[in-house]
Amino acid sequence: MKAMKNMGALSFGTPTEEELREINKLAKRELAAGEVFKFDVLLCDNRVDRDLERFTTGALYTLAELFYGKTGIFDHTWSASGQKARIFKTEVVTDNTRDTAYSEPYAYLKASAYMLRTEWNAELISDIEGGIKREVSVGCGVKPGRCSICTQVHGGSKCSHIKGKEYGGKTCFVELCEPTDAYEWSFVAVPAQRDAGVLKKYRGGENGNHGGADELFKLAALGESYLKKLREEVVRLGLLEMTSFEPETLKSAVSRMEEPELLAFKAAFERAVSKRLPLSCQLSGKKRERREFDSGEFLI
Numbered sequence: 001m002k003a004m005k006n007m008g009a010l011s012f013g014t015p016t017e018e019e020l021r022e023i024n025k026l027a028k029r030e031l032a033a034g035e036v037f038k039f040d041v042l043l044c045d046n047r048v049d050r051d052l053e054r055f056t057t058g059a060l061y062t063l064a065e066l067f068y069g070k071t072g073i074f075d076h077t078w079s080a081s082g083q084k085a086r087i088f089k090t091e092v093v094t095d096n097t098r099d100t101a102y103s104e105p106y107a108y109l110k111a112s113a114y115m116l117r118t119e120w121n122a123e124l125i126s127d128i129e130g131g132i133k134r135e136v137s138v139g140c141g142v143k144p145g146r147c148s149i150c151t152q153v154h155g156g157s158k159c160s161h162i163k164g165k166e167y168g169g170k171t172c173f174v175e176l177c178e179p180t181d182a183y184e185w186s187f188v189a190v191p192a193q194r195d196a197g198v199l200k201k202y203r204g205g206e207n208g209n210h211g212g213a214d215e216l217f218k219l220a221a222l223g224e225s226y227l228k229k230l231r232e233e234v235v236r237l238g239l240l241e242m243t244s245f246e247p248e249t250l251k252s253a254v255s256r257m258e259e260p261e262l263l264a265f266k267a268a269f270e271r272a273v274s275k276r277l278p279l280s281c282q283l284s285g286k287k288r289e290r291r292e293f294d295s296g297e298f299l300i
Contacts, residue, residue, distance in 0.1 A: 012039035012128060015114065022088045023114050026069055031116075037125050038114045043067060043090075043138050043185055045108035052163040052173040053145060057092070059179050060109045063140065064090040066182035072113055072136075073186050084124060085115040087185070102148075111185070133187055141181035145174035230262045231255060237269035 015023060015038040023038070024030055044063065048054045055063070072085035089112040098106035115121050127133040144153050149167050152158040154174045161172045231254045238250050257265070 012037070014038065019089070019112065019114075022112075026086060026088055035117055036114050037117050037121070037128075038112065039085075039128055041111050041113060041136050041185070043109045043111050043136060046104060046106065048173045052171075053176055054173060055176045055179075057094075057104050057107045059142075059177055060092045060107055062179045063109055063138075063182060064092050066140065066179060067109070067111060067138070067185065070182050071184055072115075073184050084121065084187075085113040087111045087113045136185050136187060138185045139183040140179055141183070142176045143178040143180060145176045148173045148175055227259065227262070230259065230266070231257070234262050234266050234269065237266060237273055241269050241272045 014033050015036050017033075019038055020031070020033050020036065023036060044055055044060070046055050046057050046060060067087055067090050070087050071083045072087070073083055091110050092107055093110050094105055094107045096105050115125070117125065124133065144155070146152060147154040147159045147161050149161045149170060149172050150159050154161070154163070161167060163172050163174060165172050231251075234254050234257075235247070235251055238254070239247060242250070254262070254265075
């Protein structure tokens with residue numbers, strides 16, 4: 001998490017009356033100030049990040065609306081057990097004292113989040129207060145970005161520029177202009193953005209349709225089918241080679257393997273099985289006496 005500083009003061013602790021009113025709009029019961037730990041985070045900004053991409057200032061305002069009420073988890077693992085905090089307020093802050101490499105002034109998306117003061121959250125609250133948990137990353141849907149060199153959709157039919165390469169003294173990066181959804185924000189170790197961190201998930205094609213996503217889903221389904229058949233083949237060969245092995249134990253072990261491991265085991269099992277059970281020719285090599293053709297053999 002990136003803990004926010006306001007004029008040099010770290011902002012976390014017990015919520016104010018106004019903040020508590022906002023929090024209780026999201027709570028299922030009326031919470032008291034002493035039950036709640038409130039803290040501020042910098043979700044993302046408009047600088048070029050480690051992926052050579054950046055949100056425009058307009059995109060930050062869209063994200064501010066989308067991230068209201070979204071939950072905080074760990075390492076983008078979408079599990080209810082990992083939900084620890086929730087955003088109850090967002091705002092875009094402009095800092096004219098900081099320079100950027102483009103025409104827009106520096107801006108960032110600030111979010112105020114809360115969690116309950118329970119024994120299960122005590123360690124996390126302590127880590128935030130002690131500066132251990134500092135970085136966050138956001139998961140959101142964004143339409144394909146535009147190229148900083150030609151302003152066309154980057155990677156589209158009208159753009160041939162490559163991120164990170166220089167063109168006329170300018171480095172190519174991608175501007176993300178149109179967020180479509182916000183999924184969650186997550187405590188992470190190393191974010192993509194230098195100040196906060198961003199995990200971007202693209203949705204839609206060049207004109208905002210879902211053709212690209214549909215194609216990805218088809219490819220994913222084919223990949224799953226391929227891996228399923230590969231795992232079944234490894235299990236079959238493994239049971240031929242290790243006849244005393246419990247089938248369910250082998251299936252469980254193989255289910256956790258990825259393609260490189262599966263291919264390696266498949267090759268090893270095939271070699272072992274071919275030595276124990278060599279292939280034999282179905283045709284005997286014995287020479288037969290040639291005889292004249294007798295059509296009577298085919299009469300019924």
